[in-house]
């Protein structure tokens with residue numbers, strides 16, 4: 012039967028509908044459920060109260076990341092160092108207890124595989140193309156980089172998935188973000204996604220699932236694709252994805268949870284069939300010219316507050332929308348910035364290279380390439396590099412990247428969410444600025460009063476060297 | 489979930505607009521491991537000010553909260569709904585709610601009632617001294633002074649709230665369909681189950 016041309020999103024959605032209710036709500040099957048310590052304890056409690064089991068513990072994987080300090084976790088004698096914050100310790104202990112009780116595979120804080128849940132999923136081959144993936148964290152969208160339909164859920168939904176391996180959902184609209192042409196030298200996937208968010212705005216993808224299309228993404232590494240999809244949520248979309256191709260298959264083959272043997276070939280055949288059909292319709296389409304993308308940073312407290320590094324802090328009056336004018340004025344007040352100041356003159360005291368957006372091996376390589384043989388500027392008080400997982404950390408150490416960071420004056424940390432959000436000891440002090448490779452520049456995100464500038468790992472490294480926001484291309488020449 | 493039908497009594501006349509989830513429950517309360525006890529942290533910054541409505545003995549035990557536009561904007565934390573429940577709130581009346589918040593509220597049996605600003609203004613006035621009543625079945629908010637405001641609600645949500653339907657229970661009732669799906673999936677896409685063997 013010749014069927015209507017469908018998008019990648021529609022194909023994955025259709026393959027997961029268990030049942031459709033008269034009002035259009037569907038019971039959608041969930042292939043992979045990732046669990047961390049912050050949004051799960053109440054869900055497990057709910058199961059206990061109702062006397063329910065986890066339907067598919069084998070499709071569930073748990074790892075601690077948000078609360079875990081990134082300072083050394085083992086004492087010299089190999090015993091775990093207790094966590095100082097009693098509430099964090101309690102939440103982490105609850106995850107360990109709950110996963111044991113319900114028979115869920117748990118990656119221990121001291122296992123080499125531990126890391127940020129969105130780095131661990133793809134790295135372990137637990138996240139696969141064409142699957143539905145959920146996690147109680149909005150940056151689950153990241154897994155779309157390998158061609159999965161992945162999105163964040165609330166705690167009641169975590170409980171729903173644990174109990175039923177399904178969710179009640181209505182289909183989203185589809186949106187195409189097509190990037191034409193090629194990225195210039197020194198321009199990274201992070202610059203591109205910041206630029207895209209600047210173009211579509213933080214509500215641009217609301218109610219939609221974004222498919223990123225065009226030659227730029229075909230050429231992009233898997234790490235880069237994960238970075239782009241990670242920030243779909245900052246563009247308002249619950250999920251973002253990129254068609255899986257040979258690059259993805261090569262990257263996944265041999266990973267612990269990935270299919271093997273003859274199943275691998277069957278899987279690849281199916282994955283290949285998922286790409287959007289020619290002629291498939293998107294509800295919304297945006298075209299971006301890659302030539303317009305410069306090294307990009309944020310100046311305000313919303314991820315859409317982006318500008319090319321060569322630009323200046325905008326004047327609030329320059330925005331046509333009155334609400335945006337007020338928001339910009341408030342942002343600049345919080346950020347302690349004067350309109351008209353060249354971005355490249357903004358001094359930073361803190362550098363954070365990490366988070367589920369930019370803590371993979373390629374990110375650490377890009378940053379260390381800038382840092383090699385250089386030192387952080389005198390005004391940079393605190394610079395940390397936080398690998399996304401223990402395996403990334405080992406790989407980086409095998410390549411000698413840790414030495415480059417340390418010699419440049421960085422602290423080389425254990426894997427975790429770290430300074431991406433102020434839930435663990437890594438915080439930016441009030442009133443200080445941070446060049447950060449994370450994904451949110453909200454008020455107080457990195458600590459009460461902290462001022463965040465989002466950028467790529469290479470740009471953050473450049474800021475470390477000069478002590479101010481800097482066009483990394485000047486250092487790479 | 490407890491069925492919701494009529495909710496009557498005193499209402500807290502809060503009235504503020506754009507109340508975000510950080511105001512409802514500040515981030516540092518997210519380190520809890522239970523749904524209970526968050527009432528202590530609810531509206532923490534508002535309650536730091538003496539004379540606030542939340543600590544006014546006049547409104548002690550109130551089960552309704554009346555607020556301004558765009559209530560519950562900000563993060564998706566479900567802790568905001570849990571904090572309200574722990575505070576004893578069963579319904580929130582506002583001109584509009586953030587989508588994520590109203591979803592979270594619904595999943596926790598909190599009724600969100602949308603009414604135009606004029607109605608809100610009137611209810612804020614009545615609530616200063618007298619009780620108000622919400623009837624979900626009739627989709628109305630009334631006062632003892634003959635005020636009667638009709639509100640709209642998604643029929644599925646209304647039915648679930650009236651019955652006290654537990655969404656998980658509802659889905660589990662489709663257990664056969666889920667099992668059938670799983671069996672098909674095991675045949676068509678067997679690699680998706682491979683880690684079952686791996687774990688065994």
Ligand code: SF4
Nearest residue numbers: 150366367428431432
């Ligand atoms: S690194 Fe940040 S955005 Fe990513 S999972 Fe952790 S807290 Fe969330």
